[in-house]
Amino acid sequence: MSSPATLRPLLEGVHRVPEITSDGLQWTVRTPQHARLAVEMVLAWAATEQRMPGRLRPCANDECRLFLLDRSRANRARWCSMAVCGNREKARRHYERTR
Numbered sequence: 001m002s003s004p005a006t007l008r009p010l011l012e013g014v015h016r017v018p019e020i021t022s023d024g025l026q027w028t029v030r031t032p033q034h035a036r037l038a039v040e041m042v043l044a045w046a047a048t049e050q051r052m053p054g055r056l057r058p059c060a061n062d063e064c065r066l067f068l069l070d071r072s073r074a075n076r077a078r079w080c081s082m083a084v085c086g087n088r089e090k091a092r093r094h095y096e097r098t099r
């Protein structure tokens with residue numbers, strides 16, 4: 001995982017503006033069009049980190065590009081999905097044991 005500082009260029013030109021809507025005042029994030037998706041991901045990541053610190057991490061399967069959000073009490077989840085990556089790891093270990 002690279003340092004959060006590498007995300008900084010993505011946040012250039014992003015600002016939050018107050019808008020009056022029929023529901024009252026609302027804060028809207030204004031993002032340069034080309035960076036919208038990346039910025040949304042950064043903001044979602046930051047919000048998750050704030051709400052559940054240390055719970056968001058990459059899947060332990062090196063070939064997997066997914067992340068997992070660990071909601072367990074022990075905070076030891078390693079796989080994005082036990083059914084997919086967890087099982088693959090179990091099968092791999094089994095294969096190595098029985099070789």
Ligand SMILES: [Zn+2]
Binds near residue numbers: 059064065066085
């Ligand atoms: Zn995975």
